[in-house]
Amino acid sequence: MRAVVAGGGIVGLTSGLALRRKGIDVVVYERAPEIRAAGAGLGLWANALAVFDGLGVGEQVRAIGKPGEMYFHDTAGRLLETPEFGVEDHRFLLVHRAKLTDLLADAVGRDNIRLATGFAAYDEHTDHVTVRLADGSEETADVLVGADGAHSAVRAQLVPGKPAQEHIGHHAWRAVLPDPGLGLTGNRIVLGGDRCRGGYVRTYDGGVYWLVNQFGAKEPTGTLKEQALARARHLDEGEHGGVLAELIRATPEDLILHNRIMLVPPLPHWASGRVVLVGDAAHAMSPHITAGATLGVEDAALLGRLLAPAGDVPAALAAYEADRIPRYAHVAELSAAVEHAPTPQEFARHYAAFSHWMLTSAAGNPVTA
The missing domain is CATH 3.30.9.30 (D-Amino Acid Oxidase; Chain A, domain 2)
Incomplete structure (x- = not known):
């Protein structure tokens, strides 16, 4: 089986790594001339670290991070306590986006990454997908993974009329x-x-x-x-x-x-027979819950579990979509509760409730809402 991943960010590279570890031939196409990450710090929660452990890079990820705890204070410096939640619901690892991206690119293998080559369009067939690239070249693959961010060109073709x-x-x-x-x-x-x-x-x-x-x-x-x-x-x-x-x-x-x-609005579907969305391409969300990358890493892990070198691609993508859409509908509800909390104390409580749900619901792979 051959997979093309459009997008060389954190979720695209994690997808490539997850598929390669299943024995799938993977090539990652990145529009930029180099592997680079927009942004500064990035919080990874325990569910993302569990994914990286399973992919064999967990210790390397921890080596470029610093453990932290997400507790909130008021303007006088007083802790906004959430006694109904444990310390495990507040713990995360802070990493630098660029360092994580470099680490994942090395794990995928730089020879499997094509830089300065953006996605243009695809032609889907019963038994394969033809991926057309911005330089005029084409790739034939069994599956196309759209990991090209909030302004995804893959999403624009797969789900027209749903721009960020x-x-x-x-x-x-x-x-x-x-x-x-x-x-x-x-x-x-x-x-x-x-x-x-x-x-x-x-x-x-x-x-x-x-x-x-x-x-x-x-x-x-x-x-x-x-x-x-x-x-x-x-x-x-x-x-x-x-x-x-x-x-x-x-x-x-x-x-x-x-x-x-x-933000990416709710989508009616995330996949077709041979094309699938992961990460921000499917669910770009507000950073106030600091979980977008972690949840995108979960997407990559689930896709890697469901796809197999000799497996049924349409069935795997249908199973992926059936898991992801209900999960993210609940993410949106919990995120809105945090955003619209009437007081700082309620904000802190709803935030802890979200992280508790995210961590506990991720325990039984594959994750479900």
Whole structure:
């Protein structure tokens, strides 16, 4: 069996690795001229780490990460407690996106990755799929995996009329500061006023990852640093915005990333007989639940479990879709409960409820809602 994966991000590379470990011939096509990751820090939950363990790279992933715990505080620094949930529902591993992407590319095998070659279209047949590429070449495969992100070209053909949509007013600012010089000894995530959330976590190599999110934001003005600082003022009762503001001020402007959050609406299907979507191509979601990559890694693992070198591809993709769509319908409900929580305490409680559900529902592979 031969598989073509469109997209060389974290989920695309994990998909390639999962399929290769099943003995499937895989080639990954990436539009960019190099394997690279947009973004800074990335939280991986225990269910993603279990996938990487099963793929033989778990220890390598842990070696580029720093364990952390996702607890929230109010603007006075008080912990927003969630006593009905255990510490295991708050634990995650913070990794740098670019380092994880490089690690996965090495695991897949650089010879199995074609750079600067984007997906253009496909022609699906009963017993194969012809993948047409942007350079005019073609690949014949048994299955095409669309892992090409929120603005997926594979999704545009498989499910027409379902482009990514802006999550109106939802913006995020973030950066990794290699040497903050502040002697930080802990992590801090704060739920503040004006629908802002933000904070900082230490990275495995001594740096700090900081972030600021805002729901219902007006159109940002000023430099990226000024935009981030304006939100940081809602996250600390001190006059100057506290440690988070210090970190933002110390960050060079060109290291600050800003995103308007894009969402993929619910899709009527994720697969056809020979084509399937994984990760953000199928379910790009708001980062306020910090689980998009983890859930996408689960997609890759399930696809790898269901496809087999001599197996029935349409049946495997149908089983994958039947598992994924109900699961993500429930993810959307839990995510909305977090987003629309009326108070910081309720936000913290709904967030812990989501992570508890995600971790416990992932225990019985394949995962189901």
